[in-house]
Amino acid sequence: MTVLLGDPVLEELRQILGPEHVLTGKADRLNRARVPAPFPVHRWAERMPDLVVLPASTEEVAEVLRLANSLRIPVVPRDGGTGLTDGAVPLRGGIVVDVKRINQIKEIDLDNRTCTVGTGINALKLNEVIARHGLIYPDDPASYPCSLVGGRIGTSGWSLIGSRYGHTRDLVLSFDHVLPTGRVIHVGDGIGRKITKSSSGYQLKHLFMGHQGTLGIATEATLKLFPKPEAELSPFWAFEDYDSAYRAVGALARAGVATFAGAVLFDEWKVDYLRRDDEAYIPQPSSVKALVCAAMYGYEDEVRAGGRRLLRIARSLGARYLGDEISEGDWAARHDRYATPLHGRTRSGQVVPMSWHCEDASINYTNLPAVRLAWHEIADRLRRESDVFDDWGMFAYTNGATGADYLTEIDIGIWEQRLDDAAWEAWVRAKRDLAAVTLAHGGSISACHGSCREGEVDLVPVELGGGYDVMLDIKRAIDPNNIMNPGKYLLDQAYAEKS
Amino acid sequence: MKYRYQEEMSPPPPQRVTDVAITRFEHVFEVEPGLMTDHVTQQTFPNWDTLRLVRSRADHLAWMHRHFADKVISGEELLHDLDE
Numbered sequence: 001m002t003v004l005l006g007d008p009v010l011e012e013l014r015q016i017l018g019p020e021h022v023l024t025g026k027a028d029r030l031n032r033a034r035v036p037a038p039f040p041v042h043r044w045a046e047r048m049p050d051l052v053v054l055p056a057s058t059e060e061v062a063e064v065l066r067l068a069n070s071l072r073i074p075v076v077p078r079d080g081g082t083g084l085t086d087g088a089v090p091l092r093g094g095i096v097v098d099v100k101r102i103n104q105i106k107e108i109d110l111d112n113r114t115c116t117v118g119t120g121i122n123a124l125k126l127n128e129v130i131a132r133h134g135l136i137y138p139d140d141p142a143s144y145p146c147s148l149v150g151g152r153i154g155t156s157g158w159s160l161i162g163s164r165y166g167h168t169r170d171l172v173l174s175f176d177h178v179l180p181t182g183r184v185i186h187v188g189d190g191i192g193r194k195i196t197k198s199s200s201g202y203q204l205k206h207l208f209m210g211h212q213g214t215l216g217i218a219t220e221a222t223l224k225l226f227p228k229p230e231a232e233l234s235p236f237w238a239f240e241d242y243d244s245a246y247r248a249v250g251a252l253a254r255a256g257v258a259t260f261a262g263a264v265l266f267d268e269w270k271v272d273y274l275r276r277d278d279e280a281y282i283p284q285p286s287s288v289k290a291l292v293c294a295a296m297y298g299y300e301d302e303v304r305a306g307g308r309r310l311l312r313i314a315r316s317l318g319a320r321y322l323g324d325e326i327s328e329g330d331w332a333a334r335h336d337r338y339a340t341p342l343h344g345r346t347r348s349g350q351v352v353p354m355s356w357h358c359e360d361a362s363i364n365y366t367n368l369p370a371v372r373l374a375w376h377e378i379a380d381r382l383r384r385e386s387d388v389f390d391d392w393g394m395f396a397y398t399n400g401a402t403g404a405d406y407l408t409e410i411d412i413g414i415w416e417q418r419l420d421d422a423a424w425e426a427w428v429r430a431k432r433d434l435a436a437v438t439l440a441h442g443g444s445i446s447a448c449h450g451s452c453r454e455g456e457v458d459l460v461p462v463e464l465g466g467g468y469d470v471m472l473d474i475k476r477a478i479d480p481n482n483i484m485n486p487g488k489y490l491l492d493q494a495y496a497e498k499s
Numbered sequence: 500m501k502y503r504y505q506e507e508m509s510p511p512p513p514q515r516v517t518d519v520a521i522t523r524f525e526h527v528f529e530v531e532p533g534l535m536t537d538h539v540t541q542q543t544f545p546n547w548d549t550l551r552l553v554r555s556r557a558d559h560l561a562w563m564h565r566h567f568a569d570k571v572i573s574g575e576e577l578l579h580d581l582d583e
Contacts, residue, residue, distance in 0.1 A: 124566070127566060131566075136567070138567075140567075161567075228568070228569070229567065229568040229569070230568065230569050230570065231568055231569065231570050231571070231572050232564060232567055232568035232570070232571050232572065233571070233572040233574060233577070234571070234574075235574040275517065275519070275520070276519045276520070276530075277530075283516055283517070283520070283528065297567065297568055300570065300572065303572055304572060304577065307572060307574070307577050308577050308580060308581060311574065311577055311578055311581060312581060315578075315581075321574055321575070321578055323574075323575065324573050324574055324575050325526075327574055328560075328564065328571055329560055332559075332560035332561070332563040332564050333560060333563075335563070343539065345534075346537075346538070349519070349534050350534055350535070350536070350537045350538055350539075351530055351534050351535045351538065351539045352538045352539060353538070353539060
């Protein structure tokens with residue numbers, strides 16, 4: 001139920017933050033409720049916050065949470081708002097805490113190779129500054145130009161070059177975190193800001209990453225930096241069948257090349273989509289059924305040596321190199337899905353504007369082929385049911401240099417203007433079925449965005465088993481009044497049990 | 500250079516690439532116009548604007564490469580090394 005905020009609350013927030021940093025206008029609130037992927041947009045009004053605040057420091061965030069906690073007002077933290085499972089979308093109204101003013105670079109430590117930043121900064125802006133020191137913060141989500149460090153912490157996000165440098169959970173060394181009660185703690189490995197490994201106590205850093213805003217708000221983070229790579233190599237290869245491409249991507253990931261940063265497998269539905277609707281348009285003959293790309297970063301001499309090895313492996317497994325123009329162009333375009341207008345097709349082939357929605361899971365290499373077929377059956381069913389949906393194919397990204405598991409993602413185009421309750425119900429049913437396939441194959445429902453949306457969230461307790469009961473205990477202990485992002489991850493159950 | 504309206508507003512004749520795509524300028528692909536009639540209709544662009552959009556995209560891609568590394572290694576060159 002939406003909390004109606006009376007004037008005394010507004011006045012108190014204005015005193016804490018300054019009047020210009022408390023926003024009540026409809027456009028201000030609407031902009032902080034939207035996300036790139038369609039929640040039921042025909043019911044957008046149900047997801048509007050009552051107001052938006054723009055704190056500039058940890059202390060101001062703490063004061064806002066103290067006030068909200070005392071009055072039992074829902075609070076939703078919002079960073080870039082690019083997550084695809086609604087972590088930043090309010091379900092119960094209340095206050096949206098937009099952290100974009102907490103965006104300072106507070107320290108660049110060249111000796112320990114770290115930097116400390118406000119969580120409202122993003123990697124792109126940070127990298128523009130630290131490149132002057134020959135350094136890079138290599139967190140590389142698809143939303144790289146517009147996602148923020150705080151959102152990466154809140155979702156424990158995936159990095160496209162994570163096989164080389166690690167994902168957000170590895171790259172964030174420590175951070176200040178405001179608990180729902182307003183108390184400020186510092187979490188990391190041990191208490192140090194710049195320690196990369198400690199065995200002191202519980203590993204709280206991981207608890208406060210990926211909670212989707214249900215356990216508080218990260219405000220200041222210390223990040224691991226690397227030398228900015230001298231060279232990049234990003235070859236794309238074509239295959240005449242999926243199985244060959246599948247064997248090749250596994251061999252590339254298992255080759256143990258130190259500069260290997262990632263590889264991606266595109267299945268034939270994805271290749272069809274690239275042929276007809278991708279902005280980059282890859283004009284491949286119909287004999288091409290699957291694509292694989294790899295990326296390497298490092299000093300030029302080591303990238304050249306590693307590159308020769310990967311090119312040799314790919315060629316031995318039937319790959320055809322697509323040439324420098326396509327290879328370099330398409331790898332550089334890996335972030336464009338958040339910036340280009342997307343479109344799909346009706347069953348008759350007519351172009352329609354569509355939003356991009358991806359369902360992701362972590363799947364072991366050996367289970368990729370089976371999951372792919374089962375997922376496309378679900379997508380085909382959706383497509384048969386309604387022209388609202390289009391199957392944009394599947395990607396699988398490597399996780400580490402072992403190639404053990406892959407971020408596996410099916411992309412569905414959704415024609416937002418035609419969404420209605422019936423289409424939304426079909427979509428939620430499909431999400432539940434996609435998640436069930438993941439669990440049946442020993443996978444995890446999400447490797448990337450979290451899993452707190454209708455449909456997949458229903459199976460989170462199944463995936464976690466007894467661990468989910470611990471989640472409920474933790475939520476109740478840390479957020480006694482359920483003010484932080486209420487309704488997400490089915491965590492209301494924690495309070496039902498209590499009563 | 501003078502702007503000649505008729506010249507700029509008349510794109511080169513389309514070449515069919517596949518049943519869903521055409522090309523009018525080298526390396527510039529467009530959705531087959533017959534598939535953009537019911538829900539999304541094509542806009543009319545002067546030729547210079549089409550080419551400007553393509554160049555802007557190329558600038559963006561080059562900038563993204565520079566953002567992550569100082570130089571990009573040619574795969575074609577490495578393949579040539581393997582063949583020698």
